[in-house]
Amino acid sequence: MTVPQQLETGKEPEEEGSSLAVQVSGLTKIYPGGTKAVDNVSFEVKEGEIFGLLGPNGAGKTTTIKIITTISRPTAGAIRVFGVDALSSPETVRRMLGFVPQAISVDGDLSGYENLLIFAKLFYVDRDQRDRRIHEALELFGLADRANDLVKHYSGGMMRRLEIAQALVNRPRLLFLDEPSIGLDPYSRLQVIDHIRQLNRNFGTTILLTTHDMAEADELCDRLAIMSMGKIATSGAPKELKRSVGGDVLTVVASGKLPDSIPPELGSVASSLQGTMKILTVDGEKAIPRVTDHLEGLGAVVESVSLSRPTLDDVFMKYAQGSLQQEGTYKDARSARRSATRHGR
Amino acid sequence: MSSLQRSVSSAFTIAEMEARKLRHDSTELWMRTVQPALWLLVFGEVFNAIRGLNLGGFSYIQYIAPGVLAQSVLFIAIFYGITIVWERDVGLLTKLLSTPSPRISVVVGKALAAGVRGIFQGIMIFALALIIGVNLRFDPLDIAGVLLVSVLFAMCFASLSMTLASFLKTRDRMMGIGQVITMPLFFASNAIYPISLMPAWLQTVSVYNPLSYVVDGMRAMLLTGDYSGLPVDILVIFAFTTAFILSASVLLKRLIE
Numbered sequence: 001m002t003v004p005q006q007l008e009t010g011k012e013p014e015e016e017g018s019s020l021a022v023q024v025s026g027l028t029k030i031y032p033g034g035t036k037a038v039d040n041v042s043f044e045v046k047e048g049e050i051f052g053l054l055g056p057n058g059a060g061k062t063t064t065i066k067i068i069t070t071i072s073r074p075t076a077g078a079i080r081v082f083g084v085d086a087l088s089s090p091e092t093v094r095r096m097l098g099f100v101p102q103a104i105s106v107d108g109d110l111s112g113y114e115n116l117l118i119f120a121k122l123f124y125v126d127r128d129q130r131d132r133r134i135h136e137a138l139e140l141f142g143l144a145d146r147a148n149d150l151v152k153h154y155s156g157g158m159m160r161r162l163e164i165a166q167a168l169v170n171r172p173r174l175l176f177l178d179e180p181s182i183g184l185d186p187y188s189r190l191q192v193i194d195h196i197r198q199l200n201r202n203f204g205t206t207i208l209l210t211t212h213d214m215a216e217a218d219e220l221c222d223r224l225a226i227m228s229m230g231k232i233a234t235s236g237a238p239k240e241l242k243r244s245v246g247g248d249v250l251t252v253v254a255s256g257k258l259p260d261s262i263p264p265e266l267g268s269v270a271s272s273l274q275g276t277m278k279i280l281t282v283d284g285e286k287a288i289p290r291v292t293d294h295l296e297g298l299g300a301v302v303e304s305v306s307l308s309r310p311t312l313d314d315v316f317m318k319y320a321q322g323s324l325q326q327e328g329t330y331k332d333a334r335s336a337r338r339s340a341t342r343h344g345r
Numbered sequence: 346m347s348s349l350q351r352s353v354s355s356a357f358t359i360a361e362m363e364a365r366k367l368r369h370d371s372t373e374l375w376m377r378t379v380q381p382a383l384w385l386l387v388f389g390e391v392f393n394a395i396r397g398l399n400l401g402g403f404s405y406i407q408y409i410a411p412g413v414l415a416q417s418v419l420f421i422a423i424f425y426g427i428t429i430v431w432e433r434d435v436g437l438l439t440k441l442l443s444t445p446s447p448r449i450s451v452v453v454g455k456a457l458a459a460g461v462r463g464i465f466q467g468i469m470i471f472a473l474a475l476i477i478g479v480n481l482r483f484d485p486l487d488i489a490g491v492l493l494v495s496v497l498f499a500m501c502f503a504s505l506s507m508t509l510a511s512f513l514k515t516r517d518r519m520m521g522i523g524q525v526i527t528m529p530l531f532f533a534s535n536a537i538y539p540i541s542l543m544p545a546w547l548q549t550v551s552v553y554n555p556l557s558y559v560v561d562g563m564r565a566m567l568l569t570g571d572y573s574g575l576p577v578d579i580l581v582i583f584a585f586t587t588a589f590i591l592s593a594s595v596l597l598k599r600l601i602e
Contacts, residue, residue: 031602069443072602091348091445099443103436109366118365121358122444124351150369 020080021047021174021206022068027077029063037063038074039230045223047082047173050200050207052217052224054312056320059227061210062102065176068208069099082173095123098172100163102179108152112143112162115151116169123170130169137168141195157188164195167205175199177209181216193220214312226319233319241315248284249308250291252277256300266291284309348447355446359454364461374462378469381417385410385473388537399539403568406479411563412536414470414491415498415556416527418463422499423527425459426506427519433600434516442601449594452507456500456590463499467492487566494566497582498559504589511596530556535564555585 022045029038038060045051053061066072068079070090079086086093106115116134125133138144141161151159160180167175180196181189193216199205211217217224218238225235234241250267252258253276261269267281281287284307292302346354367374389406400408432438441451471488474481506519513519531537533547534556540548551557562578565571 066439066601071439071442071598091447094443095445097443099440101436101439105436105440107362107366107437109369110362111369114362114365118358118362119440119444121361122355122441122446124346124354124445 019047021045021082023080025078028075029067030075036230041232043225043232043235045206045208047206048204049222050220052221053210053227054217054224054316055227060230061227062178065178069097069176070094096173098167098170098175100177100180104159106151106159106162110151111148112151113147115162116166119166120169125170133169137165141165157184160184160192161195167199174206179210181213214316218312226316228320238312242310245310245314245318247280247282250279250281250284250287251306252302253304254295254300254302258300259298262294266294352447352450355450356453356457359451360457363458374465377421381413381470382473384413407568409537410474410479410481411567412560414467415559415563416531416536417466418495418499419502419527419556421462422459422502423506423523425455425503426510427516429507430510430516430519439601448597452504452590452593456503459499459503460496463495464492467495481567482570490566491563494559494562497586501555501582501586501589504593507593508589508596511599514600530554534560536560555582558582
């Protein structure tokens with residue numbers, strides 16, 4: 001993907017509310033031993049959006065997040081978080097962001113309340129706001145009645161909610177979520193997704209998340225990027241990406257005479273066999289009545305029309321899989337994963 | 346808040362985190378008193394019968410009381426590296442390091458927490474000494490001094506342990522290194538016998554052993570009341586502590602890279 005290089009010109013023209021939360025350019029991370037975990041990656045996250053970073057295991061997502069959160073240093077490249085250089089002022093950057101790692105990172109030996117209290121202190125949340133925010137967060141996330149229980153007795157879903165509640169106490173401008181719904185049952189997963197959306201809508205928190213769940217990414221993300229072998233394979237809004245792997249497919253079952261072709265503004269006929277016709281089109285829902293009208297105008301009797309759309313899975317398979325076959329071997333993938341594990345998740 | 350205020354406040358917050366955990370479950374603290382109790386009650390009592398040692402007029406059990414305290418603090422502190430590796434494994438360390446708090450605060454906070462445990466050990470040794478009738482100097486200032494040295498010493502070895510953890514990186518290796526470090530330090534010190542009894546080469550080693558200075562300082566406050574060596578003792582421990590805190594702060598990120 002190509003991103004216009006943001007040069008430091010002193011002042012940047014503010015376009016209506018579209019300032020940037022994250023600007024990453026030319027990011028490269030080579031681990032000792034030569035594994036290139038991230039290879040010249042550039043992307044931007046706009047303020048107020050939910051941005052997804054997807055990709056197969058070992059694609060470099062977690063490494064990228066670690067570098068933006070200033071936990072790890074890049075081999076090359078530049079990172080700006082709300083305009084602040086993450087390499088020269090890591091502590092200023094860390095004050096603006098919250099991080100929920102992939103593994104559950106709440107402290108099981110403390111109560112839910114204490115977990116929020118300690119991390120609020122470590123984030124220097126004002127003393128006079130601290131307690132009110134903690135109680136609000138516990139209430140909102142349905143943890144108030146268990147606030148004084150040790151977290152090790154919580155369920156996985158409650159622990160995850162506590163971690164996200166932390167963000168409500170600390171009010172970071174940018175929240176990183178690494179696989180937020182991994183290992184959760186469907187109900188807890190829905191709750192977590194709902195809370196993420198609330199944070200984004202009600203508090204304007206910009207969110208950068210990674211996930212393997214394509215349906216979740218489609219549902220939550222305003223924009224996303226797919227990483228593969230340390231590079232960004234493609235990026236854009238979920239809708240655009242789905243369109244890019246091919247349009248919608250209409251399957252028409254009809255009796256009577258079916259044409260071999262239809263006007264191009266309706267789409268194109270992919271196959272027409274024994275009263276079943278497959279039509280490739282751009283905007284499937286709108287095409288249904290028009291195609292039906294057209295076919296019935298020609299004397300056919302349409303019995304049913306079904307629409308199938310490409311999913312993000314198709315996008316993922318195309319870009320992630322494609323680049324694996326192109327330039328990656330099983331051995332590369334394995335060594336990337338191994339070193340990712342060795343250097344911490 | 347200035348950045349110094351923030352560092353100090355964060356260090357105390359990390360220590361508070363550990364203290365709160367101890368309040369929820371203090372089983373480990375109590376179990377940690379078994380070993381020093383054995384040293385005093387069994388080893389001390391048995392060797393009390395031997396009069397051949399020149400201990401400056403003190404009984405053997407009096408003589409080893411400061412050594413046993415120093416040793417028990419050492420054993421607690423040296424395992425802090427395992428704690429930090431465990432926190433890395435469960436993802437807590439990553440989260441701690443993603444807060445705006447400076448890294449040195451994380452190290453100092455953990456070291457202070459080791460100090461809290463050190464104080465507990467100190468109190469337990471005093472209590473034991475009272476119960477079994479070991480005559481120590483129970484002067485409030487001396488007690489305060491001994492507890493202070495315990496805190497400093499716990500911080501010293503907790504930070505050394507965290508420094509080592511950033512190289513060794515796994516819990517198993519840290520368990521091993523704990524054994525490798527503690528016993529030689531213990532035997533190459535004046536904890537359970539006077540340095541003058543050691544062979545010449547071991548005497549040289551003991552000069553570079555921080556444990557000797559700790560025991561010497563504690564012994565001055567608990568037994569002899571001769572404070573002439575105390576400034577040097579405290580200065581040496583302080584220097585070691587500062588060096589290890591700085592090295593751990595710089596190297597800690599190796600654990601999560």
